[in-house]
Amino acid sequence: MISxxxxxxxxxxxxxxxxxxxxxxxxxxxxxxxxxxxxxxNLALEELITNTLIHGEFEEGIExxxxxxLDIEGSTVxxxxxxxxxxxxxxxxxEPDTTxxxxxRPIGGLGLHLVKSQADRCIYExxxxxxxxxxxxxxx
Amino acid sequence: MAxxxxxxxxxLEGVLVLVPVGxxxxxxxxxxxxxxxNHIDDGETNIIVDFGRLSFISSSGMxxxxxxxKSVRGSQGGKLVLCGMRDSIREIFxxxxxxxxxxxxxxxxxxxxxx
Numbered sequence: 598m599i600s601x602x603x604x605x606x607x608x609x610x611x612x613x614x615x616x617x618x619x620x621x622x623x624x625x626x627x628x629x630x631x632x633x634x635x636x637x638x639n640l641a642l643e644e645l646i647t648n649t650l651i652h653g654e655f656e657e658g659i660e661x662x663x664x665x666x667l668d669i670e671g672s673t674v675x676x677x678x679x680x681x682x683x684x685x686x687x688x689x690x691x692e693p694d695t696t697x698x699x700x701x702r703p704i705g706g707l708g709l710h711l712v713k714s715q716a717d718r719c720i721y722e723x724x725x726x727x728x729x730x731x732x733x734x735x736x737x
Numbered sequence: 738m739a740x741x742x743x744x745x746x747x748x749l750e751g752v753l754v755l756v757p758v759g760x761x762x763x764x765x766x767x768x769x770x771x772x773x774x775n776h777i778d779d780g781e782t783n784i785i786v787d788f789g790r791l792s793f794i795s796s797s798g799m800x801x802x803x804x805x806x807k808s809v810r811g812s813q814g815g816k817l818v819l820c821g822m823r824d825s826i827r828e829i830f831x832x833x834x835x836x837x838x839x840x841x842x843x844x845x846x847x848x849x850x851x852x
Contacts (some may be wrong), residue, residue, distance in 0.1 A: 614764060615740070618793070636793065636825035643795045647763040695834030700807055707833050708796035714832045 603667040607646065614643060617665070624667055630674065634736050637715040638667070638676055641732055644708035645678050645687070653682030653728075672737035673717075678730045685728055686721045688713065740765040744772055745790075749845055752783045758790045761798030770801040777808050782815025785848040789821035799835060806839045816840070818848040 603624045607613045618639050625635035646663055655661040664679045690713075693706035713719050718733035742765040745756040753776060761769055776784065786802065788794075802817065809815035818840045822830065830836045840851045 614762060615760075618760070618762075633825050633828075639793060640795060640829065643762050647795070647797065693833075695832075696837070699803075699838040700811060702803060702807075702838060704800055704803060705796075707799060711796060711829055711832060715829075 602669075603665075605665045607663040607665065614646060617642060617646070621667070628669055631736055634674060634734055638674065638732075638734060641676065641712045641716065642678070644712050645730065648687070648708060649680045649682055649685075649728075653680060653685060655682050672735055674734045674736060676732040676734070678728075678732075680728045681726060682728060684723050686723070687730060688719055688721045739767050742768045742772070744769065749785065750849060752785055752849060753781045754785045754787055754845060756787045756790055760793040761791065761801070762793065762795045763797040766795075766797035766801050769798060770804070773801065773805045774808075777805065782809055783818075784809060784815070785818050785820060785845060787821045787845060787848075788819060788823070788826060791826065792823070794826055794829075796833075799830070799833065802839060803835065816851065818842065818851045820845055820848040 603620060605617060605620060607617065621639050621642065622635060625638070642665060649663060659681060662681050666677045668675045687709045690709045691706070693710050694703055695710070697703075712732070716732040717735045718731075720731040722729040722731070742761065743758040745758065747754040747756070755773070757769060773784070784805070802819070806817040809817050819830075820842050821844065822841060827836075827841065830841055840848075842848050842851060
């Protein structure tokens with residue numbers, strides 16, 4: 598049974614996202630996480646990884662890698678996402694327009710906003726050429 | 738690699754009801770976009786999307802709905818209405834401000850009544 602901690606290494610492919618979602622679901626069930634927590638962690642991983650695969654520039658000759666870990670400390674789930682793509686701090690990303698009328702509303706820019714809005718804490722670090730994003734979610 | 742999406746289609750009092758099943762994420766949002774666009778191209782101006790069988794949607798799927806809402810309202814004066822959302826999905830429509838520009842209601846019957 599998975600419990601307490603989950604580590605996943607992804608090759609940089611969108612097709613792996615479904616497998617990751619299933620693993621996160623299993624982790625959530627094994628640890629009796631609330632449905633909402635499961636949903637927002639899955640959403641955050643989908644948005645962050647999609648963003649990395651679409652916009653993250655990987656240096657030529659370096660194998661693109663994304664590493665994900667989930668851990669539970671007390672009533673907090675800690676999600677760490679690391680990638681070796683170009684430096685990108687999502688916590689500094691521009692806030693999207695969420696108020697314009699329908700026809701004026703820009704398409705896109707929403708994913709990272711959802712990630713930041715739903716996490717109780719969001720910390721970015723750039724360490725030895727690795728992007729590390731630490732997200733914390735309180736379950737209690 | 739792009740994935741397929743299962744979408745059930747019904748007619749309710751002459752309005753097209755789409756019921757996507759499972760997940761809409763970055764892998765199958767293009768397939769969902771193509772399906773909605775085909776209906777709009779075929780002249781559908783009023784569309785209800787029933788979220789009752791949808792467990793997950795990401796910003797890729799929300800983007801498809803925003804484009805479709807603009808399309809039916811802009812050129813044809815129609816409307817896109819969403820119903821049957823679970824709480825976690827409704828929350829992200831609220832955070833994004835989408836619920837202020839695309840009607841979100843509880844049931845299909847409510848959706849038919851949106852003016």
